[in-house]
Amino acid sequence: MSQPFSFQIQARCTQTRARAGVFETPHGPVETPRFMPVGTLANVKTLTPAQLKDTGAHMVLSNTYHLHLQPGEKIVAAAGGLHRFMGWDGPMLTDSGGFQVFSLSEMRTVAEAGVTFRSPHDGAIIELSPERSIQIQNELGADVIMAFDECPPYPATREEVIAATDRTYRWLKRCIEAHRRTDQALFAIVQGGVYPDLRQDAARKLVELDLPGYAIGGVSVGEPTTLMDKVVRATTPILPEHKPRYLMGVGTYREMAQAIAAGVDLFDCVIPTRLxxxxxxxxxxxxxxxxxxxxxxxxxxxxxxxxxxxxxxxxxxxxxxxxxxxxxxxxxxxxxxxxxxxxxxxxxxxxxxxxxxxxxxxxxxxAPAPQASEGEETAAIADNIKND
Incomplete structure (x- = not known):
């Protein structure tokens, strides 16, 4: 029986680390590099699945935290999973709810066991642990699911970033233990803030766990784009060549081009529909x-x-x-x-x-962006993600 996931590199750039590949999933191939539209609540805002397919999109994202709140993973599972529920027959990815640890910081509490949120709808307490996040994603049924992580804000002290990065690693091991489906690929997320050495240390530890894919998270949270580029270039050489690399929350021209030159394959952002x-x-x-x-x-x-x-x-x-x-x-x-x-x-x-x-x-x-515009553009992207 063939494996449901594989990543094949078809060509490499001779002057950069860029590569063109194909990521095979149970719902079809994703040609890379590729931008992935965001469908937070199981739809890319204002678009039907047919319209979305016509854009050339191969893979679509949804949000674990928000789908847990509405309509609930049990309803999605009863409908036959996320693909059938939203009428999209192509590859899908669900994030873990980890980004909401950053974006909803005013209404959550982080502990080793997990994160406690207060629902923005009715004020109810929502407890999300690594195990619960994976259980929800298993029920939603996307092709790729993300490990539950702690995304530190920018700016944050080195000590704060170390604590979040170490916790992300411990949570990842719990995610691996909780994962129950062989038809879903669990991706790890590299954290480490704007500190290249912390990113590299984190990447080395995650690679040892031999997961189907690796993401770089905790970027586009307000840091200058020069720092984003720096940590991406420091991190990608450590990630496995034969597995897909995903830069989370980035969807602007320059940042995608530079990340592709560093060896990144996949991107997502709400910016096209938000604009x-x-x-x-x-x-x-x-x-x-x-x-x-x-x-x-x-x-x-x-x-x-x-x-x-x-x-x-x-x-x-x-x-x-x-x-x-x-x-x-x-x-x-x-x-x-x-x-x-x-x-x-x-x-x-x-x-x-x-x-x-x-x-x-x-x-x-x-080429690098003009210095005056960097922080403004990245802050705008972070605001777009937070408020979509």
């Missing part, structure tokens, strides 16, 4: 506010190189009109385009790696 709900389009690396007067009589598509439904059928003027009128269709069209744009960005990088053209074709994105 869409604010009337913004991602076009050729820029963010356009469709409310602006310049688009009122602009009858060109958002991007005449983009194959998405929105660009094939509608103009900037029309979508801008919908945004100003607060029509729901505006958010659907912009979400279709923005998700397609980030998936296309990573697939274009994949094609460049396969043709050994990556550094030349993406030189602009591989």
């Amino acid at each position: 869409a709900r604010h009337g913004a389009a991602l076009v050729a690396g820029e963010r356009w506010n469709l409310k602006n007067a310049q688009f009122r009589e602009d009858f060109a598509p958002l991007d005449d190189t983009c194959p998405c439904y929105a660009c094939r059928n509608f103009t900037r003027a029309y979508i801008g009109h919908l945004v100003r009128a607060q029509e729901i269709l505006a958010y659907t069209l912009l979400s279709i385009h923005n998700v397609t744009e980030l998936v296309r960005f990573t697939t274009r990088i994949r094609e460049a790696i396969l043709g050994d053209r990556f550094p030349a074709e993406f030189a602009g994105w591989l």
Whole structure:
């Protein structure tokens, strides 16, 4: 019987650590590098599964903590699992609820046993331990599940980061013991804050546990992007070559390109749908506010190189009109385009790696960002993730 998961590298960049590969899952292959849209509550906001498939997305994320609150993992399991429940037949990943340890810090308490949250809905006490997180994810039924971890904030002292990183390792071993399904791949998460040596030490310990994949967590939480790049470049060489590497919560052009150059394969972020709900389009690396007067009589598509439904059928003027009128269709069209744009960005990088053209074709994105904008952009990403 063949294994349900495998990762094959098809090509390597000769000038960077970038690689193009295929991650095989029980619900189909994921070609890497790849951006993965976020469907927190078992849907990518404003999009049907058919629209999502048309964006070129291969793998979709959902959130363990939020699905536990609503509708509950028992209901999802009774429906036949997350894939059937939401009508998505492709690969899926569920995070562990560990990010909510960071993002809901004002309503949680961390202890060795686990984390106690106060429900934002009714104030009820919610206890989430490594074992409970894995049990919930086993019932939800995603292809890839994440270990329960403690994501330290930025800034945090070295001592605070050491404590969170050590606890993440102890919790991982409990996650491994609790995991019950062979058709789900459990990924470990490397923590360590902005300290490269702590990241490397943590990665070495996690690799010894020989899990199907490895994620770099605890980034995009307010730190300058230069520090994000530094810890990614310090961490990836230690992670196994023959297993997928996932940079959590990152979905901006420059940061994805630089991480791919460091050897990362998978990315996720809420930013494309979050921007869409604010009337913004991602076009050729820029963010356009469709409310602006310049688009009122602009009858060109958002991007005449983009194959998405929105660009094939509608103009900037029309979508801008919908945004100003607060029509729901505006958010659907912009979400279709923005998700397609980030998936296309990573697939274009994949094609460049396969043709050994990556550094030349993406030189602009591989260069450091202007210093003045780094902290602002990363803080904005963290805010987007927290509030989606």
